[in-house]
Amino acid sequence: MAGHSKWANIQHRKGRQDEKRQRIWTRVVREIMVAARTGGGDVSANPRLRLAIEKAKAANMPADTIKRNVDKATGNLEGVTYEEIRYEGYGIGGAAIIVDTMTDNRVRTVAEMRHALSKHGGNLGTEGSVAFQFKHCGQLIFAPGTSEDQVMEVALEAGAEDVLTDPEGAIEVVTLPADFEAVKNALEAAGLVAEISEVTWRSENSVSLSGDEAAKMQKLLDILEDLDDVQNVFHNAEFED
Structure with a gap:
């Protein structure tokens, strides 16, 4: 299947994100606070908060900083409302x-x-x-050379909507936002780690x-x-x- 994305553009986008990594803490803190305020501070019952905390840990944010911002959002500490x-x-x-x-x-x-x-x-x-020109969805993108058959088998079994391959060989898995976490976990359990994995607005x-x-x-x-x-x-x- 042909995908809309070109691998060069994907790499370009990832590179721009890496350049701005110094700002990621500010954004992750806000995401944690909004996720906790809207869905509660119980990580096991709040998928959005789980993903936000995962991003925070990937950015090497200390556990006490994460907890403090969850507490602010849930009213246990005074904080700004976003x-x-x-x-x-x-x-x-x-x-x-x-x-x-x-x-x-x-x-x-x-x-x-x-x-x-x-x-x-x-x-x-x-x-x-x-x-209307975008689709709100989960998106996982794998580098050229990744086994398309393996990605497709695991992703579709886990509930993905579609698996697309672009001319350069990059593989894109598309999910419903609610299914993103389950599909991502299944792929990682199979040893398939995406270059980019996020809930996003994917252009049509x-x-x-x-x-x-x-x-x-x-x-x-x-x-x-x-x-x-x-x-x-x-x-x-x-x-x-």
Whole structure:
């Protein structure tokens, strides 16, 4: 089966994430607090909190820091209350953008979003203006050379929706958000560890950008990523070599 993603773009995206790893603690703390506030502090009964704590441990966050933020969110300690707001808009060449934020001041956040987009060639859209171009799902991506037959067998048995392979040989497993954790655990139990594994907004179509347009789009994405209230940026731009 042919997938929409190219391995070079996947590696590019992972590289950009690695460059920004110093900011991951701030984002993970907010995710832990919102997950605990909305679903409770019991890790065994809160899948979203489990995933957030997993991210925190992967970023070498101390256990006491994790516990302190869970306690803040569940009312055991005084802390800031964050709310989740999703923004939709357009970037260079009509590329669609979804930005997930967590903020304690929505007036500040929307002003920063609007300014960043308009200053760098994009524009803020209304709710639903681009979301229809994306699928909310779990996504696990394996490097070329991974056994497609093994991934497919384990993933589908564990409840995955689909397994896609792109021309470079990268393998993408797509799940419902609720099934992501079970599929991920089954694959890892079989010795299959994904290069990227996340609950995400997966683009259903892509906009190819190259040269100056690609550079401008990357700058816009970097600006959005660097906003303090931004948790995740999703887009359907595909950067050509």
